[in-house]
Amino acid sequence: MADDFTGATDLATNWVARGVRTTVTLGVPTPGELAALAGDGGGGDAVVIALKSRTAPVAEAVGESLAALAALRALGCERIYDKYCSTFDSTPRGNIGPVADALMAELGTGLAVVVPSFPATGRTVYRGHLFVGDQLLGDSPMRHHPLTPMTDASLVRLLAPQTAHPVTTVGLDVVRGDPRALRAALDGAGGEGPRYAVVDAIDNGDLARIAAATADHPLVTGGSGLALGLPARGAPATGAMPVIPGHRAVLAGSASAATRGQIDAARSALPSRLLDLAALRADPAAEVARLTEWARAQWADAPGTPVLVHSAGAPEDIERRTPEGQRPAAELVEEALAGCAVAFAGAGARQFVVAGGETSGSVVRALGVRRLELGPALAPGVSWAMGPDAGGTRYNLALKSGNFGERSLFTSAWKELG
Numbered sequence: 001m002a003d004d005f006t007g008a009t010d011l012a013t014n015w016v017a018r019g020v021r022t023t024v025t026l027g028v029p030t031p032g033e034l035a036a037l038a039g040d041g042g043g044g045d046a047v048v049i050a051l052k053s054r055t056a057p058v059a060e061a062v063g064e065s066l067a068a069l070a071a072l073r074a075l076g077c078e079r080i081y082d083k084y085c086s087t088f089d090s091t092p093r094g095n096i097g098p099v100a101d102a103l104m105a106e107l108g109t110g111l112a113v114v115v116p117s118f119p120a121t122g123r124t125v126y127r128g129h130l131f132v133g134d135q136l137l138g139d140s141p142m143r144h145h146p147l148t149p150m151t152d153a154s155l156v157r158l159l160a161p162q163t164a165h166p167v168t169t170v171g172l173d174v175v176r177g178d179p180r181a182l183r184a185a186l187d188g189a190g191g192e193g194p195r196y197a198v199v200d201a202i203d204n205g206d207l208a209r210i211a212a213a214t215a216d217h218p219l220v221t222g223g224s225g226l227a228l229g230l231p232a233r234g235a236p237a238t239g240a241m242p243v244i245p246g247h248r249a250v251l252a253g254s255a256s257a258a259t260r261g262q263i264d265a266a267r268s269a270l271p272s273r274l275l276d277l278a279a280l281r282a283d284p285a286a287e288v289a290r291l292t293e294w295a296r297a298q299w300a301d302a303p304g305t306p307v308l309v310h311s312a313g314a315p316e317d318i319e320r321r322t323p324e325g326q327r328p329a330a331e332l333v334e335e336a337l338a339g340c341a342v343a344f345a346g347a348g349a350r351q352f353v354v355a356g357g358e359t360s361g362s363v364v365r366a367l368g369v370r371r372l373e374l375g376p377a378l379a380p381g382v383s384w385a386m387g388p389d390a391g392g393t394r395y396n397l398a399l400k401s402g403n404f405g406e407r408s409l410f411t412s413a414w415k416e417l418g
């Protein structure tokens with residue numbers, strides 16, 4: 001299970017790359033959807049349930065995660081991967097700790113590894129500290145995140161306030177040493193109550209060692225990198241994803257540095273609009289209608305051209321304090337981009353790149369898409385996918401984590417769709 005929608009396709013991308021046939025469900029499957037998944041052979045070798053729980057109230061995040069666990073068990077899943085952000089996005093109150101505590105209790109396991117490392121995207125863990133490229137997490141642009149500013153890099157200090165269980169570390173020397181010593185360090189059978197082990201990993205070889213040592217663990221937690229540690233089961237398990245013809249749009253509600261770079265690179269090539277927070281506060285529906293008229297005009301002028309709607313081209317666009325008596329910008333932006341998705345779909349858009357996990361959650365829920373099959377990969381942790389809404393209208397969706405992808409992604413992604 002993943003705590004946001006881009007995280008879900010990120011994990012699925014890595015499993016698919018290792019030859020694991022993977023289905024993504026958007027939200028906890030209903031009994032009917034579970035029956036359909038079971039009928040399709042359990043959805044493949046793995047199922048990822050995408051939640052929108054990263055910034056939800058703690059009790060809601062725990063409740064949704066336990067519901068996801070029940071659904072996965074009903075499908076016969078024996079090993080659970082609790083996927084959170086590779087930059088450990090959370091607040092001192094949660095939700096990473098409370099969710100993992102609840103999963104450990106439910107699964108009756110004595111130890112859960114904590115492995116945010118994802119070297120292909122620059123996330124590495126050394127001596128229990130999380131790096132983003134060359135910077136410690138707390139010095140990286142993540143310190144300015146609108147919802148979960150990350151101002152420390154010590155995973156022990158970040159996790160400890162979120163859980164009553166001890167948080168221990170396993171150093172790179174142990175990871176790279178005798179596999180029996182690594183297994184022993186990750187043995188949760190001590191009987192002293194549950195604990196966490198933050199495990200160092202700075203390359204994919206380290207992740208493979210950790211994956212081997214935890215192969216019989218009922219629960220692992222981390223970013224998606226650990227999935228790359230699985231032995232490959234053959235060629236990447238992408239099916240032949242159908243390309244759904246229709247207009248194209250990029251909806252970027254991520255304010256992360258990589259997304260801002262992608263917006264900057266795309267603005268000279270694509271027609272673009274920055275969301276106007278004042279106009280959204282005055283009349284959100286009218287603003288979405290204006291954007292839709294504008295998009296229609298762009299598609300009429302240049303069929304096949306993607307339009308770009310974004311909420312933060314520069315750090316100054318990020319509203320850090322909500323004006324007295326007003327709705328928070330994050331809520332307005334998510335609602336507006338979800339509204340654009342529905343209205344653009346009504347105008348014939350079928351291919352969307354969506355940037356940001358919370359944003360993707362809002363957009364995909366609004367479109368009513370509940371299940372995705374993965375297609376070609378666009379970048380580490382990012383793939384095209386295809387999913388239908390309740391009425392059977394199908395979409396190609398690339399749900400891009402805020403900090404993932406090359407600068408050119410918003411213009412280059414479309415090549416994969418022909």
Ligand SMILES: Nc1ncnc2c1ncn2[C@@H]1O[C@H](COP(=O)(O)OP(=O)(O)OP(=O)(O)O)[C@@H](O)[C@H]1O
Nearest residue numbers: 254256311318319329330333356357358359401402
């Ligand atoms: N200009 C802005 N001012 C304040 N908040 C904004 C602004 N633009 C976007 N936001 C909000 O910031 C949040 C960004 O979160 P989101 O998860 O979508 O992106 P991200 O954190 O960059 O991506 P990911 O979680 O995949 O790393 C959203 O709730 C969005 O509505």
Ligand SMILES: O=C(O)[C@@H](O)C(=O)CO
Nearest residue numbers: 007010085086223357401
């Ligand atoms: O792990 C990551 O960095 C991403 O999948 C993510 O969760 C961003 O929301």
